[in-house]
Amino acid sequence: MKMIARNFMILTAALSLAGCASMNVFKDSSAEPPAASMAQPDLPPVEPTTLSAAQIKSLLNGKSWRWTGSKFTGVTLYASDGTSLVEISGKGTTGGKWTTKDGQLCESFAPLPGILPQGVPMTCQPFSGSAGTYKAGSATFTLAS
Numbered sequence: 587m588k589m590i591a592r593n594f595m596i597l598t599a600a601l602s603l604a605g606c607a608s609m610n611v612f613k614d615s616s617a618e619p620p621a622a623s624m625a626q627p628d629l630p631p632v633e634p635t636t637l638s639a640a641q642i643k644s645l646l647n648g649k650s651w652r653w654t655g656s657k658f659t660g661v662t663l664y665a666s667d668g669t670s671l672v673e674i675s676g677k678g679t680t681g682g683k684w685t686t687k688d689g690q691l692c693e694s695f696a697p698l699p700g701i702l703p704q705g706v707p708m709t710c711q712p713f714s715g716s717a718g719t720y721k722a723g724s725a726t727f728t729l730a731s
Contacts, residue, residue: 636688639688645720651720651729658674658701659674670683670684677701680695682695691711693708694706
């Protein structure tokens, strides 16, 4: 009888320990969690805000904007009468005209020897952005004054 009681106790203890092991109570809680559980979910990229014609006009009108393009940098003053004064860093100054459409800035430029020998006819580029940084085509704009 003592043998049966002893075997019963050993069997009970073994089953109890097996149950605890499946509950991960023996797992080291100070260990780093697996990298997969720490991975951030894939978030969609933040798209720049597309602006209405009135919003673009309000942003640009009467202000100078510093821009960086694919080939040049400079500053453009957008006058309220639809004209602009464009200074291309280290290259010179020219004039132009500007207007807006929903989501677009349209500009033309007078000739500038060596850079724009024939000028640029009125061309519209997508215009978007927020928080003081805007994009017109491939150029990035920030407020100069």
